[in-house]
Amino acid sequence: MVKSYLRRAYSSFAAHVFDIPPRLMAFLFFLILLIIPLAGLDPYYLSIMIYANVLAIFAASWDLLVGRTGQISLGHAIFFGIGGYSTALLFKFFGLPTWVTIPIALLVGCSAAVLIGFPCLRVKGPYLALVTMAFPIILHSIVKWSPLNHIFGGEFGIRGLPAFFAFLPIRQQRIAEYYLTMIFLFVVSVIIYKVANSKTGIVFVSILDDEVASKACGINLTKYKLMSFVISGLFGTLAGCLQAHLLKVSNPPMFELTWSFAPIIVTFLGGIGTIYGPLVGAYIYYILDKYFLTIQLPKLCEYFGAALPREFEYAKLLIFTLIVLILVIKWPRGIARFTTDKLEDLEEARDLDERGPRIWKRYKRKEKK
């Protein structure tokens, strides 16, 4: 009996995963990610992957809000910073352990999303984008303001946060952190995938496609926009908490524009409006940046007898922004989306696209009156 049950489970799994190339790819991707620590990598490489996981969670939450619901947010760093600071403050003033502070921080993030969402949802389009951009800048100045130094720690932030697995030796600690972020990434992407493909997700896409039409269909716009805001804020906060405990510090740069723009760059690398795009983008970003440009390129230069100038540090971000610029102009659907389309039968791809949201296609762009 057990055997037949297992066989049924396997066949349903095969039908749902192995027969659809993108899902097979995603499955293999996760499988590879799971066995990576067993290869005995240097802790440095593992930490690259850890931060890539955190950025992937953060970017996926941005993608749900912008790519699926069409609520342009240029200030997602607010959730990142709120996550980092609320877990840090709870630790600093109440001395709570990590597994208590993070859930409370998530609640704080949700309520912040509601608080920010209400004024934000009165405005739309470019107004919304610019207003959302303002909030992290406000908080950035507040946490740096010197009269509040005894609370937020000023310029240096709150240091000395507990690491996740402080009782393990450093190498095992990295591996444990890797698996922890991996599990979080997996859970978050499954939840976002489920939300995006549920009835609610379809409503989100309808808001993206045509707000007036969905309002005419009797959709409560405020409710669904706020829902998207809260889900997105929740996972953004989670990414902030993880980052704070991994770096053991919460500091003002968490509210900086860099953290608002990072998910945008990463999402456009992978492909906006998909759920897997940001994940792929985050990995591409970190591997290109921290592996090829930081380790391999200097080695290559040394091999040819030339030293990289010190200013090369600044050229890295330049290279990425140039790549994203070219992608947005020439190839607005991103790398991951392109690959999956190539993998599938073209006929089938068109079929899927008609059912699912194919958002970033030139010819569907709304002409401005």
Place this chain on the structure above:
Amino acid sequence: MIEEIIIFSTISGGVYALLALGFTLIYGVSGVVNLAHGSFYMLGAYMFYVFGTFLLKLPPVLALILAVVFVGIVSSILYRVTIHPVLGDEVGVMVVTVCLALIFQQLMLLVFGPPNVPVASLVKGSVIILDVTVTYARILALAVSILLFVSLWVFISKSKVGKAMRAVSQDREVAMLMGINTERLYMLAMAVSSMLAAIAGIFIAGSTTGVAGAWIWMHPLALSFSIVILGGLGSIKGSLIGGFIIGYAEQTVAIAAPEGGAIISVVPFTVMVLVLLLRPKGLFGKRIEMED
């Protein structure tokens, strides 16, 4: 203290209005939310330094003109190459302009390095008005911004090109049917808008801090968009009044509050959010979609 607040806020309000004018102009004409506006401010200050002291050692007025023209040319070329292909896609335009801003920041870091560069003030000396010492540079900044504001207003409302700009902002397709070359008009609007930003950059950097760094684009960008949202996107009158409101609010907090200088960047946004809660389209918002 009251005199101080009034004088300094009038001066900064005028320059802020000039800064916001460029932002609102390009939005009003082409619908582009130009997040690289602060970068043109920064580029103006840097180019003034390059032409004035670093490379050519020209006299300040000549350097100013050269820098402003340079920024205008660069911005219109960039507009044609990068922004025009994604026109009509709001997210696309914002991402492209954000990328441009980051590219400028990194380029400046690459070329000039992280330390700030000095930006010379155009005129020296100061005068005492109502017991407050005001440098001539600040007065010049206010005068120039008022002059530019008035001339741009006249240009938009009276000249043929200005009329074409207003026509395009009302209805692009019909304007095209009337024989207006919208692409060239957009490039012109972009050039004018970035030149205004560059002038504001040279005057603000020269008269207040005297330095320019690779990160100075963020504050002016934030300022200009909060002013513009406060006044209403695409409205010239709105940017003038918004500029003065923000200028007064900012200087009041900077002078009156404890450690006010550090928290100064919160003020524009707080005012903006408060106004938006009451009027979601800003004070004088145009381009109102007839949806609500």
